[in-house]
Amino acid sequence: MSDDLETRRLLDTPARRRTLLTALGAGVGIGVGVVGMPSPAMAAAAGWSNPTLGTLTSGYKTPSRPTHTGWDVANSQGTPVYATADGTVRDIKTNSYPGDTTSGPLPGRTGNSVHLNHADSYFSYYGHLHRVLVSVGQRVSCGQLIGLMGNTGNSSGPHLHFEIHRPRLTSTDPRIFLANRGITLGATAPVGSTGYPSVSQGASGWVPRTIQYLLRARGISVVVDGVFGPACTSAVKSFQTSRGLYADGLVGPITWTALILPLREGNSGDLVRGLQTALNARGADLLVDGSFGSVTANAVRGFQSRNGLVADGIVGPVTWSVLI
Numbered sequence: 001m002s003d004d005l006e007t008r009r010l011l012d013t014p015a016r017r018r019t020l021l022t023a024l025g026a027g028v029g030i031g032v033g034v035v036g037m038p039s040p041a042m043a044a045a046a047g048w049s050n051p052t053l054g055t056l057t058s059g060y061k062t063p064s065r066p067t068h069t070g071w072d073v074a075n076s077q078g079t080p081v082y083a084t085a086d087g088t089v090r091d092i093k094t095n096s097y098p099g100d101t102t103s104g105p106l107p108g109r110t111g112n113s114v115h116l117n118h119a120d121s122y123f124s125y126y127g128h129l130h131r132v133l134v135s136v137g138q139r140v141s142c143g144q145l146i147g148l149m150g151n152t153g154n155s156s157g158p159h160l161h162f163e164i165h166r167p168r169l170t171s172t173d174p175r176i177f178l179a180n181r182g183i184t185l186g187a188t189a190p191v192g193s194t195g196y197p198s199v200s201q202g203a204s205g206w207v208p209r210t211i212q213y214l215l216r217a218r219g220i221s222v223v224v225d226g227v228f229g230p231a232c233t234s235a236v237k238s239f240q241t242s243r244g245l246y247a248d249g250l251v252g253p254i255t256w257t258a259l260i261l262p263l264r265e266g267n268s269g270d271l272v273r274g275l276q277t278a279l280n281a282r283g284a285d286l287l288v289d290g291s292f293g294s295v296t297a298n299a300v301r302g303f304q305s306r307n308g309l310v311a312d313g314i315v316g317p318v319t320w321s322v323l324i
């Protein structure tokens with residue numbers, strides 16, 4: 001299934017539309033109940049944001065790639081990409097295609113891309129996007145969704161190629177630049193993001209355990225041991241393939257959003273076990289029995305009220321995203 005079809009299918013129903021918009025960080029301002037969500041960027045310098053979540057895969061001007069003037073951050077195709085600061089869209093390139101190495105707004109830069117001008121002659125570049133969600137001349141604010149991570153241009157897997165210049169064509173190491181502002185490239189939650197962590201092989205603990213329960217709830221065979229090993233990676237890939245998502249075995253925002261389902265009192269099964277596991281990690285003391293009864297409902301309400309959410313005991317996309 002192409003991603004266009006996947007997106008259209010996800011947009012089919014209002015509930016799914018809300019889920020997707022929340023996954024895209026578009027919840028802020030459209031009234032889907034994000035009031036009271038924690039502000040993960042509070043520790044970072046005001047005015048700058050992490051452009052995306054993911055794993056750093058290639059660095060700035062490395063010995064093997066001396067002309068690579070940015071950092072690569074990999075995650076699932078469709079992972080939200082955000083403006084790193086307030087600015088204006090200087091130019092964009094769209095309708096690029098894999099293997100296109102001949103053109104682009106910057107020499108040698110390919111794929112669907114966005115270029116932003118910022119105050120004080122700062123300039124940022126976002127390459128290989130799956131989709132561009134802004135237009136030339138548009139004003140954007142720090143943390144605003146500008147595109148979706150993709151694999152367009154000269155790229156071997158979905159990732160964001162990210163550069164910072166001052167002025168244009170004078171690049172600086174964007175990882176160090178952001179680190180100096182309290183932001184860990186790829187790891188600090190971007191302003192406005194859903195807060196879903198990117199989880200991949202090597203992780204262990206309650207988050208992989210929750211993922212394993214959610215996978216089982218979707219009919220994927222996996223042992224629930226809290227260890228994100230090769231078998232868990234294979235299970236994630238099976239799930240991603242079954243949903244038409246890019247099968248990279250990494251649980252990023254899009255995969256999280258596809259894994260979760262709304263839960264309420266009366267539900268039962270592995271999805272509820274995943275919920276109970278997460279609630280216990282957040283301070284509850286529940287028996288992980290897969291039964292969403294009044295005790296679990298009370299734990300949900302307690303979690304919701306402690307986090308400024310509507311304490312309705314219903315676990316929708318917003319509650320899930322704060323919980324994980």
Ligand SMILES: [Zn+2]
Nearest residue numbers: 070071072161
């Ligand atoms: Zn790159």
